[in-house]
Amino acid sequence: MPRKTLSDELKKAIAHLPSREKDKYLFRLIAKDSILTEQLEYQLLEEGSTKEQRRSQLQNEIENEINGIPKAHRRIRALISAVRGQSALISRHLRVTGDKYGEIELNLTLVLSTLKMVARHYTMGNPRDQIKLYEYIIQRLFKLGNLADKIHEDYRMDFSETLQETGRTIGSNELLMHTCIMRGLDVNELIAGDFPRPAF
CATH class of the missing domain: 1.25.40 (Serine Threonine Protein Phosphatase 5, Tetratricopeptide repeat)
Incomplete structure (x- = not known):
């Protein structure tokens, strides 16, 4: 199934969401991607020092x-x-x-x-x-x-x-x-x- 792209209208609507609401969606999306989660752990928590x-x-x-x-x-x-x-x-x-x-x-x-x-x-x-x-x-x-x-x-x-x-x-x-x-x-x-x- 091809990946659906975001319309400009949806991007603008997301950009105007309150920070707490955006964070909620962001955390939910990150949790579904194990590699992205590990990348963030490596870059943010380990600060790239554990290579x-x-x-x-x-x-x-x-x-x-x-x-x-x-x-x-x-x-x-x-x-x-x-x-x-x-x-x-x-x-x-x-x-x-x-x-x-x-x-x-x-x-x-x-x-x-x-x-x-x-x-x-x-x-x-x-x-x-x-x-x-x-x-x-x-x-x-x-x-x-x-x-x-x-x-x-x-x-x-x-x-x-x-x-x-x-x-x-x-x-x-x-x-x-x-x-x-x-x-x-x-x-x-x-x-x-x-x-x-x-x-x-």
């Missing part, structure tokens, strides 16, 4: 969520679901805080934690499901390359070790390496500590 703390907490949550999948549920599809859930939390963190550096760091944490989990428990899983996960990870790495182009080069260097570890972890997985080749991701760029760029 690093929020980032660190989410980083720990990502690692715990991916590593904590119960043994009985260790199927690739369960891992894919967990990855998508954490990806949504990263997007929410960005919308609330505007933390572009954190968007890269948190996504790299998600990618590397997932690859390590695959190496430990999922290499014998359904190949189709594995490839589905690998293609998602490859898309995520290409997206991170685009995001990294928008931050200062000095900040990009902060991610070098994680990128190298990601590249080495990919290199130890034959099916993942094949999928990278087919999708144009040069793992050597990761091993060199750089963000990958599409080969075609």
Whole structure:
């Protein structure tokens, strides 16, 4: 259903409401939008000072969520679901805080934690499901390359070790390496500590 725009007449009528009446409507609308509520908490109550703390907490949550999948549920599809859930939390963190550096760091944490989990428990899983996960990870790495182009080069260097570890972890997985080749991701760029760029 398309969002209805306010007419000029309604805007004027709202503008002339008593302050108490306007506040009542405002609070009611804010309460219906959880992200807006969190944005206001971050900006007004925390005064934007908790960005690093929020980032660190989410980083720990990502690692715990991916590593904590119960043994009985260790199927690739369960891992894919967990990855998508954490990806949504990263997007929410960005919308609330505007933390572009954190968007890269948190996504790299998600990618590397997932690859390590695959190496430990999922290499014998359904190949189709594995490839589905690998293609998602490859898309995520290409997206991170685009995001990294928008931050200062000095900040990009902060991610070098994680990128190298990601590249080495990919290199130890034959099916993942094949999928990278087919999708144009040069793992050597990761091993060199750089963000990958599409080969075609």
